[in-house]
Amino acid sequence: MSQNYDAGMYDSVTIKHVGELDLIEIERPECSASLTLQGGQLISYAPRGEHPVLWRNPDVAYQKGEAVRQGVPICWPWFAFLERNADPVRNSFPIQEAPAHGVARNALWRLLSITEEETSTAIAFELNAEPLGLKAVVTYRLGAVMKMELESFNLSDQPKHLSCALHTYFAVSDIQQVSVLDLDDLPYIDSLRGWSLHKQDGPLHIAEEVDRIYYDTPAILRIHDKKWERFIVLESSESRSAVVWNPWIEKSKRLSQFSPDSYKHMLCVETGKLLNDYIELEPGQSYTLDLTLSSRR
Numbered sequence: 488m489s490q491n492y493d494a495g496m497y498d499s500v501t502i503k504h505v506g507e508l509d510l511i512e513i514e515r516p517e518c519s520a521s522l523t524l525q526g527g528q529l530i531s532y533a534p535r536g537e538h539p540v541l542w543r544n545p546d547v548a549y550q551k552g553e554a555v556r557q558g559v560p561i562c563w564p565w566f567a568f569l570e571r572n573a574d575p576v577r578n579s580f581p582i583q584e585a586p587a588h589g590v591a592r593n594a595l596w597r598l599l600s601i602t603e604e605e606t607s608t609a610i611a612f613e614l615n616a617e618p619l620g621l622k623a624v625v626t627y628r629l630g631a632v633m634k635m636e637l638e639s640f641n642l643s644d645q646p647k648h649l650s651c652a653l654h655t656y657f658a659v660s661d662i663q664q665v666s667v668l669d670l671d672d673l674p675y676i677d678s679l680r681g682w683s684l685h686k687q688d689g690p691l692h693i694a695e696e697v698d699r700i701y702y703d704t705p706a707i708l709r710i711h712d713k714k715w716e717r718f719i720v721l722e723s724s725e726s727r728s729a730v731v732w733n734p735w736i737e738k739s740k741r742l743s744q745f746s747p748d749s750y751k752h753m754l755c756v757e758t759g760k761l762l763n764d765y766i767e768l769e770p771g772q773s774y775t776l777d778l779t780l781s782s783r784r
């Protein structure tokens with residue numbers, strides 16, 4: 488690893504070079520996981536003895552400067568195309584040709600700390616986005632559950648408004664066997680139907696391309712997987728919006744690092760601060776978005 492770091496200091500941590508990136512691998516009695524400094528990203532996570540919570544993409548490229556389509560890419564400090572964001576977010580970043588999903592996921596973050604705790608390993612990364620007047624720190628706690636916190640800091644002397652998403656690729660047995668619970672009655676924007684507003688009726692079953700932003704989401708969302716007889720539970724005390732995305736057949740053909748059949752084995756539920764649920768930061772202020780993932784019978 489290019490950064491000053493001695494893997495030998497930690498029982499649960501090893502470093503592996505894959506493609507062009509270094510992966511930090513965690514093996515503990517409670518779980519296995521891997522992370523990379525690029526994107527400050529969690530790449531894999533599986534509680535011991537269980538199906539992985541995060542999808543393992545067989546086509547993933549570990550290339551410098553290219554987002555890794557797996558795990559939890561961090562979309563920050565805006566989600567999707569900047570021009571699709573609320574006015575205060577757009578106005579905070581008066582830049583030409585803003586990259587989709589912000590600047591964090593392709594950038595090299597700095598390792599801040601690794602701490603071995605009694606039942607988890609904690610790892611923190613920092614991204615100094617000085618030109619945007621911002622800094623981000625992400626902290627992961629990897630144990631029988633996965634806890635992460637994404638802190639955004641306003642380093643500038645102007646108020647800043649930002650959006651973000653924890654673009655989580657979940658592993659599913661078979662996309663036709665899963666449903667997303669806890670969305671009933673919620674409003675959502677459907678980006679595949681001209682960004683029109685709709686209302687969810689019952690659990691969400693995926694049987695075609697889906698790309699939606701749900702509002703007013705509760706603190707807990709669940710993905711029910713009938714075949715694997717499990718619920719993945721997403722908990723966030725701060726997020727009130729979430730994207731649900733599956734590219735299905737046609738869009739899969741246009742995606743990088745994605746096999747034609749991969750849509751059957753993944754589902755993105757992206758806990759976030761999106762559209763009008765954006766983050767407001769006064770100069771010097773910070774904000775923490777939290778997410779806990781667990782797998783239950």
Ligand SMILES: O=P(O)(O)OC[C@H]1O[C@H](O)[C@H](O)[C@@H](O)[C@@H]1O
Nearest residue numbers: 567587588698699730732742755
């Ligand atoms: O291909 P990417 O830039 O990684 O984006 C992948 C997907 O991210 C989100 O889920 C968006 O809602 C989708 O519209 C987009 O296709």
